[in-house]
Amino acid sequence: MTTTKDTVLSACRQLMQPIIGILLRNGVTHKELASICKQLYVQVASEEFGIRGRHTNLSRVAMLTGIDRKEVARIKEAWQNNEQSEQNQQHQDRLTRLLSAWHQDPDFSTADHHPLALTIDGDRHSFAALARRYGGDLPASALLKELKRVGVVADVDGNLDTSEHKVIATKRYFVPAQSDPGALLRAGSVLHDMGATLHHNLYKANQQKQQPLRFERRASNAQMPVETAAAFREFVEQEGQAFLEKIDAWLSAHEHSNPDKITPHLRLGVGTYLFSNPIEPEANEDASNEEDK
Template sequence: MPSPNPPASVLHALRRVMRPLVRLMLKKGVTYTYFADMLKGVFVEVAEQEFRLDDKPPSDSRISLITGVHRKDVRRLRDAPHDFSEQLPEAVSLGAHLVSTWLSTPPFCIRPGQAAPLPRLASAGGGQSFDALVGHVSKDIRARVVLDEWQRLGIARIDGEDRVHLETTAFVPQKGFDEKAAYFGHNVHDHACAAVHNLTADGPAFFERSVHYDALSPASIEQLRDAVSADGMQTLIAFNTLASQLEARDATGPDAQQRVTIGLYFYSEASAPPPTAVVDESGTKHP
């Protein structure tokens, strides 16, 4: 049975975590009523999948007990079809794989981390063309379809010599809200999973570290932003190259069933103002 008094530190952290999510919901028209019903479904789903006894599915009554969701709602939500997937959409997953290959696999890269400009057609570039890149990753989709979509999303461009240039060092579309939202869900989910594991699970912790300062000028923030964009991306490219090599080595093994996310982020905003000192009648200052 859950504790009637959750730790205050957890409640404070959850409230802070929810603020940017609520900001997103309000900007995109997700009301409290809609979100609250969706959240009920998440409570029921997690309780059903992760809080079993002896690996047996919990009863509606037990789920109601540990979640606080009414038993009638539990039954309704357990019977409702799930209209979402834990996986990235196929187009996004394929795009990420293509960008990774372009950045790390000869002859498509100049060196690991630097994608080569590729002739658009195999008739011009042979095995070092954009046609060949797409064919290397998937035989089920035409390169022209990928290129048209990537131009729409700002991921690739064609120059005057009919060569395709990669415009980004990761599959992060400059346009295309649905694609950005897919990555938002993937990245925030995995970051949260690592942090929750480190708070609640035994065994080795996942790496999850940050540095933070609160007395910097706007010029210093821009200098840090540029440094993170340059050096941080080089770090991620190195991890991408290693992961690509390891995946190729593991591909035929029976235990190649683990996924990994390695992330890096940068955020800045105005610091909270220091508390104003209050002077009482005796002249003593209090924070």
């Protein structure tokens, strides 16, 4: 008889397979992964399994995770002092927000939402003004250097040593180069967002009736000829980009006009992704169209 735990472990194998591939390609051993998993067991048990909204006490965390109380206490102290992952996500979100504004804000874009070429300095219509408005507390020079480094901002032809030197956005979204450590951190963020949505729909929405299910859908077909892959990829890139730009415009139109640390904030968004899995001929006989609803 298959138990719920058996089903969860089977799902975990599917979830972890691509993650293990990323880890192996970057020299992470199973012992290092086990150490991270132990920390996460303690963190999640502490944050999500308390009574009446409070953090879980050491004894209950030890009981839930199978880790002794002394080890739980040591791990809790370590992860509570480490905010690097959240800071990196905020940094990437800030860069994407700045690029989005460069395409949306009429002070920095055309009427049809194309970015204007901006001088580096100046009170208006400059990168410095854009950075002051959308770059948070990061210096304009640091933002520009990072955006140029990853290839989403370029110099406009002309004399780079004059005050008329201009720069322009070449992409609307900040996506680190694949060789960049930021790309790996972004991959972790993407997987976290997907997993958090699934976790919410499986458990939190059911436990807290006032929280609706989050949108999560797929459309796939297991009988596609191999030669259609390139055309489908091009179709998804065009339609997906148009969809995300529409979402981005909605978010920009509804964001806080004067955000500050006192005002409650949410990080809202939608992610899209293309998947492609080879099907062995024997397994293709009973395949049918699939659409998750």
